[in-house]
Amino acid sequence: xVAVKERGFMPFxxxxxxxxxxxVAMLGxxxxxxxxxxxxxxxxxxxxxxxxxxxxxxxxxxxxARYAVYRALWEVSKNADNYESDxxxxxxxxxxxxxxxxxxxxxxxxVYKQHDARIELELGTSSGRPAFDLREGDDGYAxxxxxxxxxxxxxxxxxxxxxxxxxPCENLEVFIDSRYFLLQRRMRxxxxxxxxxxxxxxxxxxxxxxxxxxxLEKVTMSASRSKAFFELAWAExxxxxxxxxxxxxxxxxxxxxxxxxxxxxxxILSDLFNTTVVVTPLRxxxxxxxxxxxxxxxxxxxxxxxxxxxxxxxxxxxSDALTQKPENMNNIGPALExxxxxxxxxxxxxxxxxxxxxxxxQQFEQLIDFIARSAGQNMxxxxxxxxxxxxxxxxxxxxxxxxxxxxxxxxxxxxNLEIIISTLARGVGADDTIAELEDLMTDLLNKITSSxxxxxxxxxxxRWVEYTSYAEPGSYEGExxxxxxxxxxxxxxxxxxxxxxxxxxxxxxxKNNLDEMKGLAGRAEPALDEIKSAEIxxxxxxxxxxxxxxxxxxxxxxxxxxxxxxxxQSQPGLSVFHNFNIKKVxxxxxxxxxxxxxxxxxxxxxxxxxxxxxxxxxxxxxELEDGAIEEIFxxxxxxxxxxxxxxxxxxxxxxPLAYRHEVSNNMFNVRLVIISLKPFSISDGLLKxxx
Numbered sequence: 001x002v003a004v005k006e007r008g009f010m011p012f013x014x015x016x017x018x019x020x021x022x023x024v025a026m027l028g029x030x031x032x033x034x035x036x037x038x039x040x041x042x043x044x045x046x047x048x049x050x051x052x053x054x055x056x057x058x059x060x061x062x063x064x065a066r067y068a069v070y071r072a073l074w075e076v077s078k079n080a081d082n083y084e085s086d087x088x089x090x091x092x093x094x095x096x097x098x099x100x101x102x103x104x105x106x107x108x109x110x111v112y113k114q115h116d117a118r119i120e121l122e123l124g125t126s127s128g129r130p131a132f133d134l135r136e137g138d139d140g141y142a143x144x145x146x147x148x149x150x151x152x153x154x155x156x157x158x159x160x161x162x163x164x165x166x167x168p169c170e171n172l173e174v175f176i177d178s179r180y181f182l183l184q185r186r187m188r189x190x191x192x193x194x195x196x197x198x199x200x201x202x203x204x205x206x207x208x209x210x211x212x213x214x215x216l217e218k219v220t221m222s223a224s225r226s227k228a229f230f231e232l233a234w235a236e237x238x239x240x241x242x243x244x245x246x247x248x249x250x251x252x253x254x255x256x257x258x259x260x261x262x263x264x265x266x267x268i269l270s271d272l273f274n275t276t277v278v279v280t281p282l283r284x285x286x287x288x289x290x291x292x293x294x295x296x297x298x299x300x301x302x303x304x305x306x307x308x309x310x311x312x313x314x315x316x317x318x319s320d321a322l323t324q325k326p327e328n329m330n331n332i333g334p335a336l337e338x339x340x341x342x343x344x345x346x347x348x349x350x351x352x353x354x355x356x357x358x359x360x361x362q363q364f365e366q367l368i369d370f371i372a373r374s375a376g377q378n379m380x381x382x383x384x385x386x387x388x389x390x391x392x393x394x395x396x397x398x399x400x401x402x403x404x405x406x407x408x409x410x411x412x413x414x415x416n417l418e419i420i421i422s423t424l425a426r427g428v429g430a431d432d433t434i435a436e437l438e439d440l441m442t443d444l445l446n447k448i449t450s451s452x453x454x455x456x457x458x459x460x461x462x463r464w465v466e467y468t469s470y471a472e473p474g475s476y477e478g479e480x481x482x483x484x485x486x487x488x489x490x491x492x493x494x495x496x497x498x499x500x501x502x503x504x505x506x507x508x509x510x511k512n513n514l515d516e517m518k519g520l521a522g523r524a525e526p527a528l529d530e531i532k533s534a535e536i537x538x539x540x541x542x543x544x545x546x547x548x549x550x551x552x553x554x555x556x557x558x559x560x561x562x563x564x565x566x567x568x569q570s571q572p573g574l575s576v577f578h579n580f581n582i583k584k585v586x587x588x589x590x591x592x593x594x595x596x597x598x599x600x601x602x603x604x605x606x607x608x609x610x611x612x613x614x615x616x617x618x619x620x621x622x623e624l625e626d627g628a629i630e631e632i633f634x635x636x637x638x639x640x641x642x643x644x645x646x647x648x649x650x651x652x653x654x655x656p657l658a659y660r661h662e663v664s665n666n667m668f669n670v671r672l673v674i675i676s677l678k679p680f681s682i683s684d685g686l687l688k689x690x691x
């Protein structure tokens with residue numbers, strides 16, 4: 001039998017071989033794939049490790065740059081007054097930071113090479129130097145850009161040099177967690193605003209002198225109090241600008257200035273607080289309200305004058321009606337009607353004049369009532385009321401006396417005028433001839449004209465009162481002129497002197513005196529809001545009332561560098577240190593009475609409101625010893641790792657940035673003016689220096 005070979009089939013042995021080969025190939029490919037993946041994982045891990053190392057080097061460079069800026073900030077800020085401007089100060093910081101960073105930068109490549117051969121730090125060309133740019137960030141913090149030399153880079157390789165990573169390091173942005181720009185700005189505001197210290201000090205001097213003049217009738221210039229007021233004014237200015245004050249130094253200053261005077265710092269604080277409450281300068285609104293009463297009285301008198309002139313015109317009209325009659329007119333009836341109508345109109349006009357004069361009197365009495373109601377706790381208004389209703393000098397009538405006499409006398413004259421007209425009006429009748437009527441009207445016209453002229457004519461003083469006149473505040477420079485003798489007019493010395501014109505001149509001059517008083521007070525005295533603004537802040541006052549701590553054996557400035565006291569206010573979070581000594585205080589009287597050596601204020605009589613303004617003026621100069629220091633600390637950010645020396649040892653401490661300025665202005669000058677409606681005595685009125 002012959003075997004037949006089947007087509008299309010593979011022997012089982014061959015198929016097995018193929019299958020084995022396929023399995024082996026698949027296993028080999030899988031093993032190769034796993035190997036490749038493991039190699040990739042190794043490469044990724046190596047790359048990440050190299051990147052971490054490179055970024056660590058960059059962070060080291062940033063830390064070195066930040067520390068360089070810290071050192072530069074501290075050095076420049078502690079000597080801030082050595083630089084002419086903010087720009088010069090910032091340039092100095094950039095230059096110093098670049099120098100400090102360069103010192104560290106030169107050593108870094110060697111350090112890295114010694115500790116890790118894989119790291120190679122290339123800092124550009126050998127001639128290139130780093131540069132810094134400082135700029136302000138949010139909330140007064142600082143940013144710095146460290147610009148390294150061109151082509152600076154960090155190069156990191158694997159141990160077998162199979163992987164190499166390079167990162168450029170030409171520009172490094174560094175956040176500086178200290179509020180340098182806030183400190184710089186606030187210190188500039190403090191130095192530029194030192195005039196506020198003088199203003200606050202002047203207001204404190206004013207409140208004390210004002211209270212002395214009004215409550216004690218005596219003003220005493222005291223060097224110890226002036227020094228204490230200056231200490232308080234300085235602390236208030238610190239609080240306004242920095243949100244805190246060196247209350248420890250202020251308390252110490254108060255204790256030093258009151259030593260041996262019989263007063264304590266608590267006495268000064270209490271007196272200043274209490275006198276501020278009672279000080280009530282003359283308010284413009286009050287003077288304007290008083291002036292409005294006088295204006296209405298003057299308007300009423302103007303209406304009375306117009307009515308009186310109309311009365312004269314009515315009588316003239318009646319007289320003219322008779323003289324202009326036809327020659328052949330024999331009937332008296334029409335002429336009589338014209339005369340009676342004219343006389344009736346004249347009586348009505350006189351009545352209107354009387355009413356307006358009475359209205360003027362009412363307005364003046366309302367002025368008196370307004371001042372009386374306003375007096376209350378206001379001593380100025382109380383004194384003004386007294387001056388208006390009572391004689392301040394025996395030989396010169398008070399304003400109320402003059403107005404009362406003037407109104408009574410004027411009304412009496414108007415009553416008499418009305419009687420004359422009414423009598424004639426009742427007396428004429430049909431029995432009178434035209435000629436008789438003409439004579440009667442001519443006689444009446446002459447009487448009316450004479451009476452009206454007497455009531456409206458420019459008055460002459462009834463008598464004169466002698467007094468001594470001095471120059472007023474602001475009317476001279478340097479030495480005041482000599483006093484001169486003057487005469488004050490008395491226009492109304494009894495009821496018989498009362499006329500509309502005399503009432504007008506009395507009231508108009510009263511208005512002028514009120515305006516003059518307002519002007520003098522406005523030019524010389526602080527406004528009420530200025531007095532309120534100088535009141536001691538309650539939180540500061542509580543700090544000042546605490547017992548003073550003894551720092552005599554400790555350098556307080558160095559202590560504050562390490563442990564600054566908490567701020568009084570939470571914002572902006574700054575602590576304050578100051579150190580100054582008051583060398584001397586100088587007082588110089590500038591008003592005429594003081595210039596001529598009199599222990600009294602200078603009088604300014606305002607006759608038509610019955611007031612004598614008593615004014616005294618001083619030029620006060622306070623001199624500080626050289627080297628006054630003002631320093632602030634960024635209390636909220638104790639971030640500068642700097643060396644600190646204590647008890648002969650140095651250690652690293654995290655300090656807040658300090659900003660120190662030596663104050664160049666050591667002379668402070670204020671002008672003190674006191675105006676009172678009551679006389680007062682003065683001590684230490686002569687020119688002198690008080691240490």
